Amino acid sequence: MVRKTPASVLRSRAAAGFVITVLLTSFVAATYGFGFYLFAQIVTDMRKDLGFGYTVVGTVTAAGQLGFLLFALLGTWLSTRVGGGQVTIGSAALCGLCLVLVPLTDSILVIGILLTIMGGTAASVYVPLVEIVGRVIDYEHRGKALGLISSGTSYGVFVNSLLVPSFVGSGNWRGLWYSVGLGTLMVTGVAAFTFLRLGLFRSRSATAEDSSGAAEDRPAARDDSARAGWRMVLVRWVVIVWIMKFLNGFACMPFQNYLSPYLREGLGFDIGFAAQVWGTIGVIGMLAGFAVGWLSDRIGVRTSMLLCYGMFFVSAMLLVLAPVGYLPMVSGVLFALAFYPIYGLVPAYVSKSASGAAATVIFGVTNVTQGLGGIVGNYTAGFLKTLTGDFMWYYVVIAATTVVLGVLTMRLPREGSPESAVGPGSTSSRTGKDLAHA
Structure with a gap:
């Protein structure tokens, strides 16, 4: 009986680590692959329909980079105050919402603002990953977990390459935005439930991982x-x-x-x-x-x-x-x-x-x-x-x-x-x- 308990705990932790790795990889795939790179893949079709020039394309792309920098700072500030789990889920949900909103307007100014926000979420969803992985993934597996998560961009771009021909080929670029947006929101909902079950919305000092061996006192928690x-x-x-x-x-x-x-x-x-x-x-x-x-x-x-x-x-x-x-x-x-x-x-x-x-x-x-x-x-x-x-x-x-x-x-x-x-x-x-x- 005594020997079975650690084994079951390790199996449970391994399963949780696998699920979290998959979810975080999907977040990177969505925020980078869809939010950051999808516009570049279908910009020709959007230009024909909405009538904007390449000067606008360059401005929007630069704005996305600016959004990335601003949200990297904002995500860091928020993660240390409200928690990494909340920032990651909030960023993914915001990205999904913006993806759905893009096809609802013909204004390139509004689209540019939405793309700037999505460029920012690519940074803010990524900032708390180290904290989350450190809480869920065992030390000796963090390299492969973060390696897979970092490849999320390529998975997003790959999904784009599968979806773009069918939607754009039929002149339905708006439907593509709806599809990836709703998909992102669905995955975010699953992830929010999983984070809640694993206690990732609680502070690190409140989790069992940090209390193994001895409970932390309040000064130690404040030091974090x-x-x-x-x-x-x-x-x-x-x-x-x-x-x-x-x-x-x-x-x-x-x-x-x-x-x-x-x-x-x-x-x-x-x-x-x-x-x-x-x-x-x-x-x-x-x-x-x-x-x-x-x-x-x-x-x-x-x-x-x-x-x-x-x-x-x-x-x-x-x-x-x-x-x-x-x-x-x-x-x-x-x-x-x-x-x-x-x-x-x-x-x-x-x-x-x-x-x-x-x-x-x-x-x-x-x-x-x-x-x-x-x-x-x-x-x-x-x-x-x-x-x-x-x-x-x-x-x-x-x-x-x-x-x-x-x-x-x-x-x-x-x-x-x-x-x-x-x-x-x-x-x-x-x-x-x-x-x-x-």
């Missing part, structure tokens, strides 16, 4: 406040992570945004080959996050980061030194193997090194620095194209940036070590083996 969270993040490795996320946005986002124009305009490949490269990136991205996350749970997050930055470097250099034949396809494969996992490895490192409000604040700020890096990177890439007449030079910059990222990764303390511990009751001072049996 937002103010304490901001104080505890000002340590060396946290600043390194913020810089790395800025450089991730600076290098990775322009790599993706300018890949197709570079292949077609700079290297002379036809649209068919460019589409094959993009299709390959999408398919690999659906599996890469989980695979590299699984690997990180075994060889370490830092080592996995170095592996990803190594693939980034080779991918960029192939486009600089040997962009001939099928080598750009090889470059695309390496990019996909690195791009999607890296967005899960950073939160995995944070979740294994920090806890409570500190973890939320650290990860929230990383979303802001990543967004800023993406803005600076996209501008720099466009400037270099105008200055030199070739996209190639920015891929040289990307390759150099990945070297810097590799050096910064090696300066991080090992996740789970006492040197990386941040936050009240942080589990990072314990080893993975200890945590597995905690």
Whole structure:
């Protein structure tokens, strides 16, 4: 009898962890795949129907990036006050509501506002993930869980690719917005019920996970406040992570945004080959996050980061030194193997090194620095194209940036070590083996 109880608890925790991972992956798929990228896929059809120009398209896209930055800050602030579970569910519900509202209007101004809000929800739904995963997923499984969640974008884009032809082909782009919006709201309802059952709407100090061994007293709970969270993040490795996320946005986002124009305009490949490269990136991205996350749970997050930055470097250099034949396809494969996992490895490192409000604040700020890096990177890439007449030079910059990222990764303390511990009751001072049996 005594031996069966821990086994049943572990099975129950594993089941809860699996369900939460699937739900969080669906949230990322909805807010990024639908809220962030669907407009770009059907903008041609919406333009024909509503009569707006590409200046408006550029303005709306920029507004979405601004919304991402603002909601990253707002999500961080709210998560440390009302709770990560509430912010995640609220963000997903807001995204679903905006998706449903888009086809109800012919005003591009209203649509632009809705798309800006949806761009923001992509950030705010992501900010509390580290806190939620830290509460539900065991230490030794967080890498693969966050790796899968980070691949949610590719699942959303894949669903888009299945739905767009049938809806747009019949001239029913409005029906597409309704479908993905109602689907998002249904999943959010299921998730809200699940979060309620698992106690994720309660404060961390109120859950059984944090009371194992001994109950926390009120001063300890107060120490997990937002103010304490901001104080505890000002340590060396946290600043390194913020810089790395800025450089991730600076290098990775322009790599993706300018890949197709570079292949077609700079290297002379036809649209068919460019589409094959993009299709390959999408398919690999659906599996890469989980695979590299699984690997990180075994060889370490830092080592996995170095592996990803190594693939980034080779991918960029192939486009600089040997962009001939099928080598750009090889470059695309390496990019996909690195791009999607890296967005899960950073939160995995944070979740294994920090806890409570500190973890939320650290990860929230990383979303802001990543967004800023993406803005600076996209501008720099466009400037270099105008200055030199070739996209190639920015891929040289990307390759150099990945070297810097590799050096910064090696300066991080090992996740789970006492040197990386941040936050009240942080589990990072314990080893993975200890945590597995905690």
